[in-house]
Amino acid sequence: xxxxxxxxxxxxxxxxxxxxxxxxxxxxxxxxxxxxxxxxxxxxxxxxxxxxxxxxxxxxxxxxxxxxxxxxxxxxxxxxxxxxxxxxxxxxxxxxxxxxxxxxxxxxxxxxxxxxxxxxxxxxxxxxxxxxxxxxxxxxxxxxxxxxxxxxxxx
Amino acid sequence: xxxxxxxxxxxxxxxxxxxxxxxxxxxxxxxxxxxxxxxxxxxxxxxxxxxxxxxxxxxxxxxxxxxxxxxxxxxxxxxxxxxxxxxxxxxxxxxxxxxxxxxxxxxxxxxxxxxxxxxxxxxxxxxxxxxxxxxxxxxxxxxxxxxxxxxxxxxxxxxxxxxxxxxxxxxxxxxxxxxxxxxxxxxxxxxxxxxxxxxxxxxxxxxxxxxxxxxxxxxxxxxxxxxxxxxxxxxxxxxxxxxxxxxxxxxxxxxxxxxxxxxxxxxxxxxxxxxxxxxxxxxxxxxxxxxxx
Numbered sequence: 420x421x422x423x424x425x426x427x428x429x430x431x432x433x434x435x436x437x438x439x440x441x442x443x444x445x446x447x448x449x450x451x452x453x454x455x456x457x458x459x460x461x462x463x464x465x466x467x468x469x470x471x472x473x474x475x476x477x478x479x480x481x482x483x484x485x486x487x488x489x490x491x492x493x494x495x496x497x498x499x500x501x502x503x504x505x506x507x508x509x510x511x512x513x514x515x516x517x518x519x520x521x522x523x524x525x526x527x528x529x530x531x532x533x534x535x536x537x538x539x540x541x542x543x544x545x546x547x548x549x550x551x552x553x554x555x556x557x558x559x560x561x562x563x564x565x566x567x568x569x570x571x572x573x574x
Numbered sequence: 575x576x577x578x579x580x581x582x583x584x585x586x587x588x589x590x591x592x593x594x595x596x597x598x599x600x601x602x603x604x605x606x607x608x609x610x611x612x613x614x615x616x617x618x619x620x621x622x623x624x625x626x627x628x629x630x631x632x633x634x635x636x637x638x639x640x641x642x643x644x645x646x647x648x649x650x651x652x653x654x655x656x657x658x659x660x661x662x663x664x665x666x667x668x669x670x671x672x673x674x675x676x677x678x679x680x681x682x683x684x685x686x687x688x689x690x691x692x693x694x695x696x697x698x699x700x701x702x703x704x705x706x707x708x709x710x711x712x713x714x715x716x717x718x719x720x721x722x723x724x725x726x727x728x729x730x731x732x733x734x735x736x737x738x739x740x741x742x743x744x745x746x747x748x749x750x751x752x753x754x755x756x757x758x759x760x761x762x763x764x765x766x767x768x769x770x771x772x773x774x775x776x777x778x779x780x781x782x783x784x785x786x787x788x789x790x791x792x793x794x795x796x797x798x799x800x801x802x803x804x805x806x807x808x809x810x811x812x813x814x815x816x817x818x819x820x821x822x823x824x825x826x827x828x829x830x831x832x833x834x835x836x837x838x839x840x841x842x843x844x845x846x847x848x849x850x851x852x853x854x855x856x857x858x859x860x861x862x863x864x865x866x867x
Contacts, residue, residue, distance in 0.1 A: 431681070440688070443695070447700060448851045452704060541842060
């Protein structure tokens with residue numbers, strides 16, 4: 420009886436040890452090692468109703484009465500040797516940091532980046548990405564949330 | 575009188591208890607004293623057979639008063655014969671519970687140690703991974719210049735062509751993605767000089783085109799690829815099997831306005847960091863495509 424008990428004990432002990440080790444390895448495997456940072460933002464032009472409808476993806480909801488839309492270009496740098504992605508969802512905000520601006524893919528960006536809402540940045544590359552910024556009317560500056568030194572005038 | 579238990583080595587006072595409080599064994603106090611009365615033989619018998627064979631009433635009657643005092647190990651308030659089975663009974667019950675609790679305790683301690691060990695190892699491994707992914711080797715080549723990939727394939731970029739999209743191609747490409755009107759197709763033709771795996775999952779290679787600071791990934795449409803390649807005597811990249819040597823075509827969709835800008839075809843070669851399984855880029859081959867006339 421004791422032998423069976425010992426066997427079960429050792430079996431489960433080994434199982435748990437292996438599971439713990441695998442969990443650690445998996446955490447290491449899926450950790451985010453890429454170092455992607457926003458280097459610069461530039462406003463190319465303010466988009467009027469016709470322009471915005473021409474270049475915005477058809478499934479996007481536009482509220483021209485409430486927001487201004489700008490065609491922007493930003494430079495993103497991947498400082499690591501691992502392919503990574505930049506997530507524009509909450510990357511841009513107003514100068515005071517209170518309002519987040521929505522970054523919308525341009526229609527052609529779907530070809531360019533292979534997917535909406537995450538911009539593919541190959542290992543060690545310095546790339547430019549064009550996108551549409553939806554900003555509250557009256558705001559004239561955009562700032563990178565993670566790097567307040569990166570700002571642009573909305574013109 | 576204090577003695578040391580012969581079974582477990584516990585030191586205890588025989589005035590308090592005749593039996594070892596730890597293991598319940600009986601230990602003689604003084605063999606010379608005990609033996610002349612035959613007690614040693616009894617005690618020996620107990621040690622040998624696990625039972626204390628004695629006839630208390632008969633013996634007590636025979637023993638003189640002074641000897642009773644002298645032999646202090648003899649039971650006073652409780653007979654040994656009654657104690658031994660009860661101890662054994664308790665040992666059985668406690669043994670089972672003790673076994674479970676001891677194993678549970680060992681289980682918790684070992685698991686905690688393993689977890690702590692993993693925690694301690696995590697940071698150095700992470701640091702090591704960060705060291706390995708710190709840089710990427712970039713090799714630049716001209717068109718028609720041969721280069722060797724990490725898996726031994728020798729290749730060169732032979733040509734690149736910019737093509738107007740036909741109605742059929744637009745229809746084919748629009749099936750899966752939103753299509754933008756002002757796009758053109760750029761086909762890059764590579765000459766594979768040797769057989770081998772190219773752009774398969776196992777080869778660890780990825781390709782993209784850089785133009786005007788933007789990065790463009792290949793467009794995968796077998797029908798369009800086949801038709802484009804046919805025009806230039808090439809064949810599309812299979813992507814799942816070993817490629818035969820020859821001219822291979824890869825197509826990209828680029829916005830029209832950046833066609834005239836300088837384009838760079840890139841082949842990134844990846845490898846997996848052992849143990850953690852993180853895929854990192856080892857090197858990148860960059861070939862500047864000549865501007866079209």
